[in-house]
Amino acid sequence: xxxxxxxxxxxxxxxxxxxxxxxxxxxxxxxxxxxxxxxxxxxxxxxxxxxxxxxxxxxxxxxxxxxxxxxxxxxxxxxxxxxxxxxxxxxxxxxxxxxxxxxxxxxxxxxxxxxxxxxxxxxxxxxxxxxxxxxxxxxxxxxxxxxxxxxxxxxxxxxxxxxxxxxxxxxxxxxxxxxxxxxxxxxxxx
Numbered sequence: 001x002x003x004x005x006x007x008x009x010x011x012x013x014x015x016x017x018x019x020x021x022x023x024x025x026x027x028x029x030x031x032x033x034x035x036x037x038x039x040x041x042x043x044x045x046x047x048x049x050x051x052x053x054x055x056x057x058x059x060x061x062x063x064x065x066x067x068x069x070x071x072x073x074x075x076x077x078x079x080x081x082x083x084x085x086x087x088x089x090x091x092x093x094x095x096x097x098x099x100x101x102x103x104x105x106x107x108x109x110x111x112x113x114x115x116x117x118x119x120x121x122x123x124x125x126x127x128x129x130x131x132x133x134x135x136x137x138x139x140x141x142x143x144x145x146x147x148x149x150x151x152x153x154x155x156x157x158x159x160x161x162x163x164x165x166x167x168x169x170x171x172x173x174x175x176x177x178x179x180x181x182x183x184x185x186x187x188x189x190x
Contacts, residue, residue: 014057017183021049021061022068026075035160040077043129044168046097047104047122051176052183054113055105062101066094089144092136093157099132100125115173122169130158 025045033039045065050058065075066086074081076094086094100122107121134153141148 018057018061022064025065029077032077047172050101050104051172052179055108059101059105062097089137089140093133096129096132099128103128
């Protein structure tokens with residue numbers, strides 16, 4: 001009986017933390033500087049969620065965030081929502097967050113949760129997000145406006161974001177490490 005209560009409590013905490021980090025990613029997306037691809041804190045929110053919650057729960061937070069946006073809740077940059085945002089030019093970067101989280105989860109599973117592993121997994125996840133988002137952008141943009149070169153798209157969508165995203169990784173690692181310890185007692189092994 002006590003074990004059953006403990007399992008229920010754990011599931012409840014999991015749902016609360018996943019919901020909290022889903023909301024945090026949404027709030028981070030609203031903090032933006034307009035550009036072709038807006039500068040937002042979304043990637044910071046994704047990195048922080050996986051860093052604090054771990055691969056499984058962090059990935060679930062990212063998926064719930066994207067699903068909320070897909071059904072029209074304005075959680076994306078510029079208070080936007082809906083499947084049209086995901087199907088648009090920049091939607092690949094949003095979907096790419098799932099790949100980022102999955103890569104972070106996979107690396108965590110095989111290499112552990114040491115700081116250097118989390119840093120490397122965030123960098124690898126960011127590269128996957130960039131790759132998927134850039135391919136998506138080129139496909140959608142070409143369909144609407146005609147051909148565009150890879151270098152042009154990289155100049156619009158990736159190169160300006162490399163340094164800000166590196167700073168977000170450092171901030172997510174720092175804050176994630178600080179939050180992990182106090183939450184570990186509540187959430188179990190993070």
